[in-house]
Amino acid sequence: MFSRSEMRDDDQTYLSSFLESARFFYFRGKGHLFRFLQNRVRWHLYPRLHILPGFPDHLDIEASSACNMRCPMCFTITEEYKRVTKLTVMPFELFTRIVDECVEQGAFSIRLSWRGEPTVNPRFVDMARYAKSRGIKEVSSLTNLLKLTPAMFEELVEIGMDWLTISFDGMGETYNQIRAPAKFEEAVAKIRAFHDIKVRKGSAKPVVKIQGVWPAIKENPQAFYDTFRGIVDQVAVNPLLDYLRKDTAIAYRKNFTCPVIWQRLAIGADGKVFLCVHDELSHHLVGDVNTDSIERIWNGPLLREAREIHLKHMGVERYTACAQCFLPRASVPVTAEVAGRMVTVHAMTNRSDTVGQ
């Protein structure tokens, strides 16, 4: 039954044009377009209808919980993250066991990243290869680019990896400061090399999305867009989230029900499973794939209870992770002009606009 709940999946804003975005989605699903479209309908509709698939459609399987950067706005630099998280890489045997269950149960997509930087895991490319060889329709990953070489990217093209999102905050010195020790010019040259590899090999995949935090590019979003237009498939920005847990005057949306716990499951590098992909600080353990199946965890009492609580719009009261999460927060629209189009960024209310605050 439809509810009058407020739901939203994310707060990303595309700087790319409608046609560029349509092309991105077409190539993302290329090779399995029917399943892709079916998956998109399920993704958005099932939570609204309160239909729970017997197995998550998507899994975030954390190749590494450790990161090789120290970006000033990221939760991975906090003492709390280091205290509650086992900083490690996922053993390949555990990963293959997880993927095998995903294949048996018909999961549509996996992402090789969650909180840390996945390329820190020396088996990152092997993980993508295994997942694609086992028939997972969509294999994707986030990356900060630092360790990802053109040679590795070429392997990802050959494997048929579907989608890569590169975190890229700001231009020039702004990028150098936020993303140290990476350097802006070298990073752009690397992305251009990735594009050239795809052209040379005649492959549209992996589709590449660039995303950055809005405050890092807000002075000149046009320059950010122009830098990447033509060498990536999608350019996007995110509002600055409160990953450092600095906010006190938080305003929430009314009657919020979270769709995420109907859509996806996040598995840490050590096999622990938490409430959701936005429980970065491990507040609510709901299972462990070392000792249990994904299917039992997904349908188990802890996640069932979380869904019931969210249907009563009480997630923020009941769960620390939800109270700290950006999804239930009220937002204010901030508009800017890019390439003659107006784009709207959904900034959190009472949220600082300074990276690192």
Ligand code: SF4
């Ligand atoms: S932390 Fe709560 S509100 Fe945020 S995505 Fe997870 S379940 Fe949803």
